């Protein structure tokens with residue numbers, strides 16, 4: 001069936017178009033992603049210039065709290081919960097009309113000492129973990145697009161990290177955590193999130209085993225978050241990242257780049273900034289190429305507030321905006337991957353189908369073929385529709401069209 005409304009909307013410019021002027025999020029949505037986003041943190045929000053750019057939905061359609069939803073922030077004392085700082089970020093997302101990625105529930109780091117140094121049995125730690133998850137997820141119910149339920153459970157060789165959770169409970173802590181999160185908010189997407197799982201290898205294989213483990217317990221797992229804390233010049237190729245993403249999505253889960261930044265040894269040079277731009281472009285292009293890659297989040301947008309210099313001695317300049325909130329070449333690299341710096345041609349017949357459309361994009365740097373993730377899923381004329389075709393799930397809709405994955 002031909003949906004003339006999609007053609008009309010596209011021709012009239014109602015659907016997101018790929019133009020020079022489009023920001024990162026606008027271009028990402030036009031390319032079929034759900035969002036392009038940034039992490040942020042409470043102390044930075046007093047910087048009005050920073051806040052203004054963060055709130056610019058043309059660039060950022062999603063934000064993630066960098067620290068304020070972690071266990072040490074939300075349950076510093078057993079069964080005493082504090083949501084004040086996390087609520088500031090959640091409210092900001094709501095005010096700005098941005099999606100919120102919620103981060104994180106179970107992680108070996110930034111734990112309060114009552115957890116990390118407590119005396120636990122299998123039963124008592126399961127109870128404490130479930131109580132934490134239930135309270136935090138319930139508090140933010142309906143506000144998060146996704147939760148990073150378990151963060152960084154793996155060693156580099158793909159074996160389990162010896163966290164308090166693994167050594168006390170064993171691998172069952174993962175499905176137990178996912179099941180508790182699903183019970184508290186059945187609608188929110190539930191993710192496993194880790195670093196160094198962005199190209200094929202032992203750790204990526206370990207993360208795929210976690211997906212299968214959770215599924216084998218009958219618990220819900222919706223996605224895998226690839227942190228993507230990269231180094232300029234050592235970023236995995238687009239090809240390696242594309243192959244890797246496909247291995248995850250073949251398991252029936254979606255994927256997202258959740259903490260992208262690409263650091264360099266300081267001082268930065270023009271050559272390093274150019275390579276950084278290429279590395280950003282390759283990574284975002286890998287996401288665009290996979291129909292189940294829903295978004296990219298950078299781990300703060302400006303070098304001014306990046307976590308990198310305080311964590312990796314002598315390194316920095318990892319973000320697409322510099323210390324003065326001026327865009328770096330990396331910004332253009334991301335936009336190139338999103339088709340934002342060139343022209344885009346999409347055939348009307350492809351647009352009109354209820355299946356995922358294939359978009360051919362001609363960027364200034366060359367030609368590439370990507371997969372558009374959106375589809376006009378129902379209705380007719382200018383009112384559009386919000387019902388997805390059979391076999392598709394509606395992940396976003398507005399008055400004009402639905403996004404169906």
Ligand SMILES: O[C@@H]1[C@@H](O)[C@H](O[C@@H]2CO[C@@H](O[C@@H]3CO[C@@H](O)[C@H](O)[C@H]3O)[C@H](O)[C@H]2O)OC[C@H]1O
Nearest residue numbers: 041066067103151152193195227229259299307
């Ligand atoms: O002193 C601490 C300070 O060290 C802390 O820094 C944060 C550490 O976590 C960072 O985010 C993580 C980066 O990579 C992945 O491993 C994780 O998934 C992320 O959560 C965050 O950006 C830093 O700000 O902040 C609190 C201070 O008290």
